[in-house]
Each structure stands twice: as structure tokens, then as C-alpha cells.
Amino acid sequence: MTPEDAGAYALLMLCVTFVSAVGDVALRQSGPRLSRIQGGWRYLRLTSGVIAVAQVALVGAFSLTAIEMGWITERQGMLLAPLAVAVAPAALAVPGLVARQVAGDWHYISKLQAGAALVSLVVALPLIPKFGILACAVQSLVADGIIAWALRRSRHLEDSRSNKPLTKSYVIPTAVSGSLGWAQGQVEKASVAIFAGTAALGLFSIAYALGRTVLEAVAAGLVNVARARFALTDEPRLRRAELLRLVKYAILVGLVVQVVTLAIALPTLPRFFGAEWQPMFSLVPLLSGASVAVSCAWVLSAVIIDEARARRLVPYQFVGIALGFIAGATAAFSLSLAAALMVGKELLALGFRARIVAHLITRRTLLLLALGNAFSVAVGGVGFFLSGGRVS
Known part of the structure; x- marks a missing residue:
């Protein structure tokens, strides 16, 4: 290949x-x-x-x-x-x-x-x-x-006996939010292809898959739990407690998957990929710096959808789309800088979602989010320098 x-x-x-x-x-x-x-x-x-x-x-x-x-x-x-x-x-x-x-x-x-x-x-x-x-x-x-x-x-x-307009209240807002979420997550890949070519897109895509595929698979299971749990209660106190518990799990999942992925990938990648894949090696740890941000953002998105607040995501998602385009265009000059900007975009996405569900976020939850993401970014930075820290 x-x-x-x-x-x-x-x-x-x-x-x-x-x-x-x-x-x-x-x-x-x-x-x-x-x-x-x-x-x-x-x-x-x-x-x-x-x-x-x-x-x-x-x-x-x-x-x-x-x-x-x-x-x-x-x-x-x-x-x-x-x-x-x-x-x-x-x-x-x-x-x-x-x-x-x-x-x-x-x-x-x-x-x-x-x-x-x-x-x-x-x-x-x-x-x-x-x-x-x-x-x-x-x-x-x-x-x-x-x-x-x-x-x-x-x-x-x-x-149940409850009755709401299904398509208008849930499906359409969620589909619109999903399409913008797709654009926010994928537009950088399209701009990489446009500005840096399909070869650079291939390097970035494989690095992204190695750094994020396992995380997203595990986080998806956590999100499934979040959807079912939040659908069962509308009492604010119980929802705050449930969110705190799920954020703890999301941070733990993000950090464990990140560390394990880097421990396996850094020493083994050079053995399985040829010289033409060399620029990819340092991208994997850089992109992994968003592991906690991604897992926590997915949990908050589940809460936002459950509360029928998906429409409030739209303005923030347009900001994410713009940042993704800028990050992808940067790949024409530096893949490492583009990857760093993509990590920053994921952190902003988490912040935007936290603002929408601020009524459910306690001080303890906010502190955990800040510390967990800071540690994840630090682990990604260490991995980047251990892998050579040079991506052209």
C-alpha cells in the first residue's frame, strides 16, 4: 500500500x-x-x-x-x-x-x-x-x-406516554449538528489534500488512525452508556453526579489508551513502514495529545443531544470548521504544526460543549477536565520529542 x-x-x-x-x-x-x-x-x-x-x-x-x-x-x-x-x-x-x-x-x-x-x-x-x-x-x-x-x-x-415531535425536536437538530461535526472533524483532511496533495493526506490519515482509532472505539462505548443513563432521569442533581462520574471515566479512558498506543507505536512503527512513511512517526504522538479532549467532548455531546440543545452547537461548530481548514492548509508547510493546531481545535471544541452544559458542570468536574487535558497534551509532547520531533 x-x-x-x-x-x-x-x-x-x-x-x-x-x-x-x-x-x-x-x-x-x-x-x-x-x-x-x-x-x-x-x-x-x-x-x-x-x-x-x-x-x-x-x-x-x-x-x-x-x-x-x-x-x-x-x-x-x-x-x-x-x-x-x-x-x-x-x-x-x-x-x-x-x-x-x-x-x-x-x-x-x-x-x-x-x-x-x-x-x-x-x-x-x-x-x-x-x-x-x-x-x-x-x-x-x-x-x-x-x-x-x-x-x-x-x-x-x-x-412511554410522553409525546414530542420526533424529527423536529431530536433527529433534524442532531443531523445538522452531526454534519457540522463531520465538517469540523474532517475539513482539515480535505484541506490537506488540496494544499499538500494525496500523499500528505495518506501520511496524515494513517497517523490519525493509529493515534485515534482505538480511542474512538473505546470512547464510543462510554458514550453509549452516557446516552442511556441520561435518558433515564431529568433531575438536575442526579445528572450533575452522573456527568462527574462519566467525565472521570472519559479522562481515564483517554489517558490509558493514549499511553498504551504510544508505548506500542513509537518503537514498532519504523519496523513496519518504509522510508516514505518517515514523516508520519512524530504525527502519532502529537495527535494523541487530544485524547482526553475527544473522549470528554463525546460525553458532553451525548448530554447536549439528550437535552435537545444540539442547535446551540452550531455557531461553535462553524468556528471549528474554520480552524480545521486553517490547520489543514498549514500542512503544506509543516505537518507537525498542522497536527498541533488540530489538537488545539479539539480542546476548543471541548470548551464550547462545556459552556453549553455549564449548568451541569460542578467545580470538581471543571478541575478534572482541566487537569486531565493538560496531562494528555504533555504526554503527547513528550512522545513527539521521543520520536525525533522533526516532521516536515
Whole structure:
């Protein structure tokens, strides 16, 4: 696999993550609260099917457009074709996943996700030497397919008596926020491709995956817990206590994953990647400096969505989009500076979310957020200098 192939994969993933953010992710984020509203369960079942079809069509159309415009080659497009199919099971799994979350069946969810990840890796790893990026696409399809199949018969209890406009109050604001969140998280990759080329995008994307993929997978499980817990109570005192507890877990998760990732990545990366990947080695620890910020921001986002405050995120997300574009453009001159700016953007994103739910943040919670993020940034800085501290 070459940096150009990695760049083609990253480019198609921009589309996949966008349609997912406004589709199945938005529905999944609203799911626990929707399940308590009259008609919410039927709404989840119907909407997930519509979203599945729409996502496959959109990703397929983007892939054909990318080939026609010369952004990726026909060979790369064929190898990445499974990504267009993988978005369907991701959407179809939402109702079953929500049912398990509301039932508190976290052991089953964790076991299923871990098993799906393991099987997908066993299937995909043998494909890497000969087919490269096809392995990444197959891994996504297999993992999402296993989860959707296993959850297909999960059912939810009867709807509650409460009644709210589902689409207007929850799904549309969450989808809008999700699309802007996607832009905030991905626009720097697009600007890296524009200003520094697909090879630089490939370097950055692999570094991002190494530094953040495990963190985001673990943090996603914590967010699932947060959605279900906050959907169960509206009493402010209990919600403050629950938020403090979840912030503690988020900080612990962020730091543990960051340290373990760096301990494994720093000594092993040079053994598996050739000289053309050299600039990537110092990007991994730099990007890991946002580990605590990302895990805590995800938890706060779950609270914001549960309180139907997603609209208040919009102005802050436009600021994040602008900062992401600036950071990506900086990659034309220095990948390390671009990575540092992206860490700063994640810290600002956390601060914006904390302001929206300030009524639930105690002094102790605020102190933990400050200390946890300061330590995470310091660990990333130390890792950067240990890796050589020179990225051009």
C-alpha cells in the first residue's frame, strides 16, 4: 500500500463519515431518548431502513464521481467498493443497538463489538499484502455486517406516554449538528489534500488512525452508556453526579489508551513502514495529545443531544470548521504544526460543549477536565520529542 492508496481511502472515507454523521449516527445518538417517546420505536425501525438505502446511494455516487474527476483511479475505486455497501448494515443495526442500550445489556454489546472487530481483522489481514486498501474496506463491511445480523431480532418495550415531535425536536437538530461535526472533524483532511496533495493526506490519515482509532472505539462505548443513563432521569442533581462520574471515566479512558498506543507505536512503527512513511512517526504522538479532549467532548455531546440543545452547537461548530481548514492548509508547510493546531481545535471544541452544559458542570468536574487535558497534551509532547520531533 502506497501513500497515494492511503490518500484515496481517506478521500472516500470523507464521504462515508459524512453520510454516516447525518444518517445512522444522528439516529443512534437520538435513539435512547426517542425510545421513551410515543411512536419512537416504530420511527427508529422505519427511518433506519430509509437511511440505509440513501447512504449506499450517496457513497456509490461519490465513488463514481471521484473516479470520473480523476481524484482516485478505477483500480482504487474497485478496491474500495465494499465501503459503499458497509454503510447499509451500520444503519440497519441502529434499532437493535438502541434496544440493547436501553435494556442495559452492555455486556452483550461489548462482547458483540469486540467479536465483530476480531473476526473482521482475521478476514481482512490476509488481504493486506496483495490488495492493500481492499483490506480496510472489507474490514468495515464484515464488522458492520456481523453487528447488524446479530442485532436483527432485538426488540424494545412499549413506548412511554410522553409525546414530542420526533424529527423536529431530536433527529433534524442532531443531523445538522452531526454534519457540522463531520465538517469540523474532517475539513482539515480535505484541506490537506488540496494544499499538500494525496500523499500528505495518506501520511496524515494513517497517523490519525493509529493515534485515534482505538480511542474512538473505546470512547464510543462510554458514550453509549452516557446516552442511556441520561435518558433515564431529568433531575438536575442526579445528572450533575452522573456527568462527574462519566467525565472521570472519559479522562481515564483517554489517558490509558493514549499511553498504551504510544508505548506500542513509537518503537514498532519504523519496523513496519518504509522510508516514505518517515514523516508520519512524530504525527502519532502529537495527535494523541487530544485524547482526553475527544473522549470528554463525546460525553458532553451525548448530554447536549439528550437535552435537545444540539442547535446551540452550531455557531461553535462553524468556528471549528474554520480552524480545521486553517490547520489543514498549514500542512503544506509543516505537518507537525498542522497536527498541533488540530489538537488545539479539539480542546476548543471541548470548551464550547462545556459552556453549553455549564449548568451541569460542578467545580470538581471543571478541575478534572482541566487537569486531565493538560496531562494528555504533555504526554503527547513528550512522545513527539521521543520520536525525533522533526516532521516536515
